[in-house]
Amino acid sequence: MSKPVVSVLGASGYMGSVLIGFLADLPVRLRAVARRRSPVPDRSVAEIEVCTADLTDSGRLAEAVADADVIFHLCKHSGGWRDAERDPDSERINVGVMRDLVEILRGRRSGGAAPLVVTAATTSQIGRPPDYPMDGSEPDRPETEYDRQKLAAERLLKTATDEGVLRGVSLRLPTIFGQxxxxxxxxxxxxxxxxxxxxxxxxxxxxxxxxxxxDLIYVEDLAEAFIAVMRRPDPLAGRHWVVGTGRxxxxxxxxxxxxxxxxxxxxxxxxxxxxxxxxxxxxxxxxxxxMIDPVPFQLASGWCARxxxxxxxxxxxxxxxxxxxxxxxxxx
Structure with missing residues (x-):
């Protein structure tokens, strides 16, 4: 049985590099993709391929996800939420890469399970947070351009899931921290x-x-949440999930x-x-x-922050x- 191919888009970033560290311990063919060279462990169980690519180039993006069974989409505009209002490149990265990814996967030959695409979204997509722990059922009323872009990308993922192009899971994340x-x-x-x-x-x-x-989540716990999705995708596909500690x-x-x-x-x-x-x-x-109520995601994925x-x-x-x-x- 061949090893699954796992592509991490945005592998050189803060969150992506930690996820690479965890995936390196698994028997997979791991593709670490980013604009700059991604750091990878000196020793690993995984077969690791390091790719440098501008993912706004759809041709390079297609190469990055070729034959991938699992795609972790972690790339975002480096300017963050503050630059989204005034930098046109922000939309091209935060939304455009997802749009291109969907079309690339739409062009794949059918046969076998649709690829799993897991994206990093944000709890701030709902707009002003409620005065109770959010569980993902809240209406989306984004107030910043960055949050509108993240929501647009998430909706592209959900639509593609409904169409059978892929199996999409969006993890809405709170504040991540730690070395x-x-x-x-x-x-x-x-x-x-x-x-x-x-x-x-x-x-x-x-x-x-x-x-x-x-709700502050340690970066290693978050990496394990992404891996939990890879291990149990079916109950999670097609919707967004709020991830947190519950503290x-x-x-x-x-x-x-x-x-x-x-x-x-x-x-x-x-x-x-x-x-x-x-x-x-x-x-x-x-x-x-x-504040986050992580119970729905915990029950569906088997994961919890430790x-x-x-x-x-x-x-x-x-x-x-x-x-x-x-x-x-x-x-x-």
Whole structure:
């Protein structure tokens, strides 16, 4: 029996590189695809092919997914949600790649199971978050251009599933954080930013009283969620799923956890956690809680987040200290 072909689009990114690290342990033919060269493990069970390609070129995209049984679509415009309003390249990547992918797969000869396509969406596609844990049944009223683009791509995936072109699964993701020893690609999110500040001895500042809640998911748990879809696609195909931990941590608690972890690892006093006045341009979402009910996805996939907040923060602090130590030894 031949090994399944798994293509990861956006493999050089933060999330994609960790997923590659997990997939490398499986008996698959793994294709790591990105605009720049993707980092891959030195040792692996998988047969790994590294491909550099501009995925907005439909010809290169077709090569990247040729004969793929599973496609993880993780690529997005590098500018993120802030640039989507003013950069025309954002739509070409965030929506256009999915549009091209559907047409490429539509042109495949029939026979056998339709390819599985799993895409990374976002919980913010619904617009303003409700004041209760969202479970995926909420109406979509996106308020930013980025969220409108992500929703458009998701709808293309669902329509193609209905047409039998592919089996599509959209995972709507909350805030992802943390460093993993499986990848050296840095996390640029708020939690890891606070770890860097604490390591530099700087206070950790909040734009509110710290009671705003977030469902924060460790990047390794998220990688396992994608793999869970690959292992059990049929109950999941054709719709979107909200993925999260079900924990609703107040940001003051998160920041104090960061300060305490850095202190424990360095032997220095914990840096203070303080509130400051927000800038005038601060987006409204920064002052609203985002809570997730992950039970529907858990029941359908068999997956659940396993890493507690303090463990994930500890792993992140250790990974950053280890990396700093390696860089220091190279310089000396």
């Amino acid at each position: 993993s020893p499986r990848s050296r690609v840095p996390d640029q999110g708020v939690v890891s930013t606070m770890v860097r500040r604490a390591l530099a001895g700087e206070p950790l500042t909040m734009w509110h009283d710290g009671t705003v809640k977030r 609703h941590d107040e940001l003051a608690t998160v920041f104090r956890t960061v300060a305490e972890s850095v202190a424990a690892h360095t032997g220095k006093p914990a840096v203070p956690v303080t509130s400051v006045q927000p800038p005038a341009h601060a987006p409204v979402i920064d002052f609203l809680s985002v 890493t507690q907040l303090h463990d994930a923060v500890d792993r992140t602090v250790k990974a950053m200290l280890d990396k700093a130590g390696e860089e220091s030894s190279v310089r000396t």
